[in-house]
Amino acid sequence: MAEVDFERRLERLFAEAPELPDARAFAExxxxxxxxxxxxxxxxxxxxxxxxxxIGASQLMVSNLFQRAETASESARVLTSSLSQVRASPDWMTLLGGGGATVWVASGLAILAMAFALRRVIEEI
Known part of the structure; x- marks a missing residue:
């Protein structure tokens, strides 16, 4: 029985460590x-x-960013005109089945998927 009392006392001593006189100075x-x-x-x-x-700004200047932006704006004009043709035609199955409309729909879905992936990456950061 003496061992149990000793262990309890020892546990209490370790649980309630005495404060050292220079504890405040040490902490500061x-x-x-x-x-x-x-x-x-x-x-x-x-x-x-x-x-x-x-470095990033200098790399953007060197990589012909303005020319690429101009090309992208031309692509946006083509996309807008294609979308106006899609709105004008009532037969969706014909538009999706033939020509470039399928490419535009696939491109739009790919852009949407990239936007979702980018949003997820930004949230994790």
Whole structure:
């Protein structure tokens, strides 16, 4: 029975650790170190973001972005005219069965799938 009492007393002593006299100073010193580390990390992450943004902007300028945007706007005009033809025709089965309408529908569904995937990636970040 002495062992059970000893174990209970020992467990109580470990559960209620005595406070050391310099506990407050120790905690303040650790908090200062952690805060200083976060400030340095924030500055480093911010600087890396600025450098990455500059590199990305220069790559966009070099890759003929404006010419590609102009090509995309032409494609949008073609898509709009195709959609107006689809609205004008009452027979959907004929439009889907022949010609380029099938390609446009498949392209639209692919764009929609990419938008859903992008939204999911953004939510996880």
């Amino acid at each position: 010193r650790i908090e200062r170190r952690l805060d200083r580390g976060w400030n340095v990390r924030r500055w480093l992450i911010g600087a890396a973001g600025v450098v990455g943004g500059l």
